[in-house]
Amino acid sequence: MSDPGVPPSPARRTVPFRGGGFAPQSRSWISWATLVVVLGAWQGAVSGGLVSPIFLPSPWTILLALKSLIVSGELWRHLAASLSRIGLGWALGTMAGIVVGVMMGLFTSFRSGGIPMVSALYPIPKIALLPLFILWFGIGETPKIVTIGFGVFFATVIATFTGVDGVPRSLIRMGQSFGMPMFGIVRKILLPGALPGILAGFRISASTALLLVVSAEMVGAQLGIGSFVLSAGNLMQTDQLLAGVAVLSVLGLMIGLLLSRLEKWLLRWR
Amino acid sequence: MKARWWAACAAVVALLAAGHAQAADKIKIGVLKLVSSGPIFIAQEKGYFAAEGLDAELVYFEAAQPISVAAVSGDIDVGITGLTAGFYNLAGKGALKIVAAQSREEKGYHLNAYLASPAAYEAGLKSFKDFRGKSVAITQTGSTFHYSLGLLAEKYKFPLSENRLVALQSLPNMVSALKGNQVEALVIPATIAVPMIERGEAKLLGWVGDETPWQLGASFATPKTIAERRTLVTRYVSAYRKAAKDFYEAFLQMGPDGNPKNGPEAGALLAILSKFTGQTAENIRPGIPFVDPEARLLVDDIYHQVEWYQSQGLVDKAVEAKAIVDLSFVSGHFNVPK
Numbered sequence: 012m013s014d015p016g017v018p019p020s021p022a023r024r025t026v027p028f029r030g031g032g033f034a035p036q037s038r039s040w041i042s043w044a045t046l047v048v049v050l051g052a053w054q055g056a057v058s059g060g061l062v063s064p065i066f067l068p069s070p071w072t073i074l075l076a077l078k079s080l081i082v083s084g085e086l087w088r089h090l091a092a093s094l095s096r097i098g099l100g101w102a103l104g105t106m107a108g109i110v111v112g113v114m115m116g117l118f119t120s121f122r123s124g125g126i127p128m129v130s131a132l133y134p135i136p137k138i139a140l141l142p143l144f145i146l147w148f149g150i151g152e153t154p155k156i157v158t159i160g161f162g163v164f165f166a167t168v169i170a171t172f173t174g175v176d177g178v179p180r181s182l183i184r185m186g187q188s189f190g191m192p193m194f195g196i197v198r199k200i201l202l203p204g205a206l207p208g209i210l211a212g213f214r215i216s217a218s219t220a221l222l223l224v225v226s227a228e229m230v231g232a233q234l235g236i237g238s239f240v241l242s243a244g245n246l247m248q249t250d251q252l253l254a255g256v257a258v259l260s261v262l263g264l265m266i267g268l269l270l271s272r273l274e275k276w277l278l279r280w281r
Numbered sequence: 282m283k284a285r286w287w288a289a290c291a292a293v294v295a296l297l298a299a300g301h302a303q304a305a306d307k308i309k310i311g312v313l314k315l316v317s318s319g320p321i322f323i324a325q326e327k328g329y330f331a332a333e334g335l336d337a338e339l340v341y342f343e344a345a346q347p348i349s350v351a352a353v354s355g356d357i358d359v360g361i362t363g364l365t366a367g368f369y370n371l372a373g374k375g376a377l378k379i380v381a382a383q384s385r386e387e388k389g390y391h392l393n394a395y396l397a398s399p400a401a402y403e404a405g406l407k408s409f410k411d412f413r414g415k416s417v418a419i420t421q422t423g424s425t426f427h428y429s430l431g432l433l434a435e436k437y438k439f440p441l442s443e444n445r446l447v448a449l450q451s452l453p454n455m456v457s458a459l460k461g462n463q464v465e466a467l468v469i470p471a472t473i474a475v476p477m478i479e480r481g482e483a484k485l486l487g488w489v490g491d492e493t494p495w496q497l498g499a500s501f502a503t504p505k506t507i508a509e510r511r512t513l514v515t516r517y518v519s520a521y522r523k524a525a526k527d528f529y530e531a532f533l534q535m536g537p538d539g540n541p542k543n544g545p546e547a548g549a550l551l552a553i554l555s556k557f558t559g560q561t562a563e564n565i566r567p568g569i570p571f572v573d574p575e576a577r578l579l580v581d582d583i584y585h586q587v588e589w590y591q592s593q594g595l596v597d598k599a600v601e602a603k604a605i606v607d608l609s610f611v612s613g614h615f616n617v618p619k
Contacts, residue, residue: 065353065374142457150447150463231447245421246595247367
């Protein structure tokens, strides 16, 4: 009778190496190959008559539409208008968001008041408020920047507040025991500690700004990539529509790259 | 015994056959819940579609554009709505053909109004002669409002390019912009315009129909539907015309005072329109648009619409007006270009 508390000693056997896998890497040739295969299949389906070009224009016609936009110089005027709105709205929203987020991370009263406000206001669809926005801010640049700024603000508040919350309390206590003043703790411990979280929030808020540029330019915009996409949709110019969407995608990619650089530079101390 | 069995069988077969012959053909009609499609609702309610052997299903949409897209994709058989640049771009790719008229802007009938904000009115925008260079709210570029302004510019000889046309996507946004003095004028349906004028929120400059009559809307189908199920379209048009005649006699005959007068059936038809559009009868009556009793089109205006949109760069140059109208379903169309 064996003792149930003692496991039977296993027979000696060689164990094969079971490690490996679960470590996906990025191979740039696979990224490009995927893109080429998808575009090729798309072009083939349209050219081969499987899909009607009325429903889905081929990549080639989209490229031609893009080319004519570039040649006529229209693309740059639309981009300039949109980028200035995105830039300004994002900068204002981010600054306000970081300030409010840090306050919510630090003070009981801000946190108690702020969390329900953010939860209540963040999910409001901005489009539903457009008639009011027109009365409050008119139809010039202000409502467009405000629309983008609002979306960015809430995303940043949430990221900053969680970032500040995630800074190990032991580090703060250590600073306190060394007699660091409040401001020093915020500047040297809290902000650097929260920075990775805040930068991750930038990625979300930058995409939010791109998403919102279309709704921001619904109202009275003569120029802008969002208004271009909207009016192409209204006019059923599907090739132009998708050309505009492609421009938005490329913009998103470029902003992503820029943020990666910024992340590397700001977090070089890690 | 055997003979009786055969007789029973024959009776069953005959019954089935008769039932099959009487089963109505299904037709899906894409429509907006607006009075301009009034005859559709009347035809449905009074059984005119059923009398043509059609089992009509009305499919409701929120905007004009999706109706043409749904017709192309085969989700509906026939669409009826306002004509826009988007429609012509789609139709021009060989995807749609106009088969009959819907409503039109016509002298003496109040469908869409030009309004000025009280501030702009005080500042001198009192008639169309002062329209040059003013800012005007519209829903979208290439919309029916945009084309109305194009016709106005041609009539009063002002360059539309000098006007700031502000596309605000929806009627409530346009009203907001006028109230907040963000634009000086707008074009808007009578159902919204009349209460605004009465409340002193806007000044009436004039009516589109009085200034520039034009073919606002039409019924359309895909060339495939027309070629393969021609009788379906024929019966649809015939039921529509029967209802359009009722609509005309009830609401559109001119009285001695120069305003349209009510016919004997007006009350009953208003009730039908009210039921289908969800608006009150009092709200509907002042904005009842002109509908041709025979569903005849102003064909020259459709040609002009295509040319005008092309001149604005809103419709593809390859689109040919001749190719997107099928005039064979209705006789006596107006002003057919040679």
